[in-house]
Amino acid sequence: MNEAVLTGLQYYGAIAATIAALLVSLDLGRRWTGYAMVVFVTSSLALIVWGFLQPDSEGIGMQNVVLLVINGVGVWRYLLSPHRKDAAGDRPHEPAPVA
Known part of the structure; x- marks a missing residue:
């Protein structure tokens, strides 16, 4: 391949994984x-x-096969999933009230 x-x-x-981790x-x-x-x-698909x-990079390939399943x-x-816990889905968690 080219x-x-x-x-x-x-x-x-690498960049996509970094952005996803930040999110x-x-x-x-x-x-x-x-x-x-x-x-x-x-990111996993690309890697x-x-x-x-890429020669000598099969370890990264195998790691990302596993990460693809996890992701x-x-x-x-x-x-x-129809059984998501938060139906609204886009609200950040509210901090617990201070007693």
């Missing part, structure tokens, strides 16, 4: 976390392709 395409996949995967860490609510999981899925086509569970739980 070296520029492989480099693009590698950097997209999760901001705790903006279930819907935003679900969107972050979708970004994680695209799977890169990992198996798919996250997409299901946060965006697709």
